[in-house]
Each structure stands twice: as structure tokens, then as C-alpha cells.
Amino acid sequence: MxxxxxxxxxxxxxxxxxxxxxxxxxxxxxxxxxxxLARGLVVSNHVYDETMTLVKLRLGVRVAMQVxxxxxxxxxxxxxxxxxxLEAATGRIFGQYQDKAWSYTDCACLALAHQRKLTHAFTFDxxxxxxxxxxxxxxxx
Numbered sequence: 859m860x861x862x863x864x865x866x867x868x869x870x871x872x873x874x875x876x877x878x879x880x881x882x883x884x885x886x887x888x889x890x891x892x893x894x895l896a897r898g899l900v901v902s903n904h905v906y907d908e909t910m911t912l913v914k915l916r917l918g919v920r921v922a923m924q925v926x927x928x929x930x931x932x933x934x935x936x937x938x939x940x941x942x943x944l945e946a947a948t949g950r951i952f953g954q955y956q957d958k959a960w961s962y963t964d965c966a967c968l969a970l971a972h973q974r975k976l977t978h979a980f981t982f983d984x985x986x987x988x989x990x991x992x993x994x995x996x997x998x999x
Contacts, residue, residue: 864936866991868981869908869963871903871974876925882982884925889980889995892905899935900974904966906937908981919971944969 874886906929914922929935940948947969952962960968967979968989978994979986986993 862897863976863978864900864974865994866967866974866976866979866981867899867901867905867935868967868979868983868986869905870982871980872905872909872925872929873912873916874982876909876921877917877976885995886980886982899980900970900976901929901935901937902963902966902970903939904939908963920976938970940970941967944973947972952983958985958988960989964989 863897870882871886875878875890877883878897880886906926909929910922910926913925930937944966948966949957950961951965951968955965958975964985967986968991971977971979971991972987977992979991981993982995983993
């Protein structure tokens with residue numbers, strides 16, 4: 859069996875999985891069940907940080923700690939720690955697209971996608987389509 863190219867993971871995708879009240883929860887869970895047998899998930903330390911903080915603020919520290927543990931222990935997830943080269947690329951992207959409302963974390967995802975030659979993102983954030991990535995599942999209804 860051939861595996862598909864890994865997929866970049868965004869905070870919006872992870873959060874939708876965690877919060878059953880998130881409007882994208884069912885779509886995120888269904889997508890993940892369908893994809894993870896064939897694809898690995900690439901999570902930057904920026905997305906990990908942002909997800910942990912968001913989950914803590916909205917759902918509490920106990921849930922955030924469970925999410926962190928699951929991400930770190932999952933065989934499907936590759937947690938990528940940014941070092942100088944990727945941080946520099948992120949900074950360049952962040953400064954280059956001043957007309958976009960992309961967060962620094964969004965730019966980090968794009969820098970990682972460029973480095974790994976990845977084309978798909980597990981996200982519900984329309985910024986990823988602006989970046990030229992394929993947002994999956996489709997974030998627009």
C-alpha cells in the first residue's frame with residue numbers, strides 16, 4: 859500500500875477535533891478517520907503551542923494536557939521543532955505578505971510546507987488557501 863504525502867496541521871483543525879461543540883468538529887473527526895491511515899500529520903511547535911494555549915483557555919488545563927500528551931505520543935504525528943532556518947523562513951514570509959492577515963503561526967505552517975514540499979493542510983482557516991495550500995476538509999461549507 860502506498861502512503862500519501864503527509865499533511866500540515868493547523869490549530870483550527872486540531873481545535874475542531876478536541877471541542878465537540880466546535881462547528882467543524884464532525885467534519886474534522888470524519889476527515890481525520892479517513893486520512894490518517896494513509897497520511898502522516900506534520901505539526902509544528904508553533905501550532906502545538908497555539909493549540910495548547912487555545913484549549914487551555916477554552917476547555918481547561920486538564921484537557922490541554924491530554925491533547926499535548928496525545929500529540930506527543932501519536933505515531934501518526936510528527937512534531938517538528940523549528941530551528942534557525944525555519945524560523946528565518948517564517949520571518950521572511952511574515953514580513954513579505956503584509957497585505958494578508960496571516961498569523962506568525964500560519965506563516966510557520968507555510969514555511970514548513972515549502973521546506974517539506976507539502977501541498978495540503980488540515981485546517982478550517984481560509985488563510986491556507988490564500989497561501990496556495992489545499993485546505994482539507996474544505997473550510998468553506
